[in-house]
Amino acid sequence: DSGVTQTPKHLITATGQRVTLRCSPRSGDLSVYWYQQSLDQGLQFLIQYYNGEERAKGNILERFSAQQFPDLHSELNLSSLELGDSALYFCASSSSRGTGELFFGEGSRLTVL
Amino acid sequence: KNQVEQSPQSLIILEGKNCTLQCNYTVSPFSNLRWYKQDTGRGPVSLTIMTFSENTKSNGRYTATLDADTKQSSLHITASQLSDSASYICVVSGDSWGKLQFGAGTQVVVTP
Numbered sequence: 108d109s110g111v112t113q114t115p116k117h118l119i120t121a122t123g124q125r126v127t128l129r130c131s132p133r134s135g136d137l138s139v140y141w142y143q144q145s146l147d148q149g150l151q152f153l154i155q156y157y158n159g160e161e162r163a164k165g166n167i168l169e170r171f172s173a174q175q176f177p178d179l180h181s182e183l184n185l186s187s188l189e190l191g192d193s194a195l196y197f198c199a200s201s202s203s204r205g206t207g208e209l210f211f212g213e214g215s216r217l218t219v220l
Numbered sequence: 221k222n223q224v225e226q227s228p229q230s231l232i233i234l235e236g237k238n239c240t241l242q243c244n245y246t247v248s249p250f251s252n253l254r255w256y257k258q259d260t261g262r263g264p265v266s267l268t269i270m271t272f273s274e275n276t277k278s279n280g281r282y283t284a285t286l287d288a289d290t291k292q293s294s295l296h297i298t299a300s301q302l303s304d305s306a307s308y309i310c311v312v313s314g315d316s317w318g319k320l321q322f323g324a325g326t327q328v329v330v331t332p
Binding site: 109111140149150151152163195197199208209210211212213214216 | 261263265266309311319322323324325
């Protein structure tokens with residue numbers, strides 16, 4: 108158990124819909140990262156937050172947004188969903204600004220029908 | 221172009237045998253290099269993390285090496301077990317904020 112909690116574990120929805128994925132980092136970790144992993148693909152970095160502020164952006168679509176709340180949990184919002192958004196979405200946390208070890212959650216599997 | 225290249229893309233080995241995975245990177249500046257193990261459908265789990273001054277680091281049957289001069293790393297798996305079947309991902313951390321560059325991973329299948 109990495110200590111990073113992601114909900115929901117599985118989510119099935121229709122095209123055009125909007126979903127929210129939630130991540131609770133390890134206790135005390137200030138950095139939260141979001142990654143997307145499509146079938147048989149590598150991890151694609153979406154966005155990083157550090158202590159509530161956006162720190163880095165990767166290949167995140169404009170239809171996607173995220174935030175980190177004062178209690179350090181984070182949410183990833185996916186809107187106007189398309190079939191191609193079906194993927195595993197991982198959250199990871201780190202105690203440091205980014206040079207330390209990453210701890211990954213078990214992921215949220217999104218299926219868009 | 222990906223700044224972290226892994227080889228081979230996949231490999232199949234017999235249980236009990238050894239294997240070595242390669243990672244070449246062009247990330248600069250360099251902060252550290254990590255190896256992760258990812259079981260299918262699960263979150264990646266850290267195996268090792270090395271800074272530029274570390275040449276070798278072990279975690280059980282996993283031994284990682286780093287040559288910061290040639291920007292190459294390897295992960296050696298000794299006496300492979302069926303549970304070693306997974307994707308092994310090389311990740312390089314760049315600037316002080318730890319911008320991470322991920323390799324595509326090497327898929328390892330251990331057969332009885």
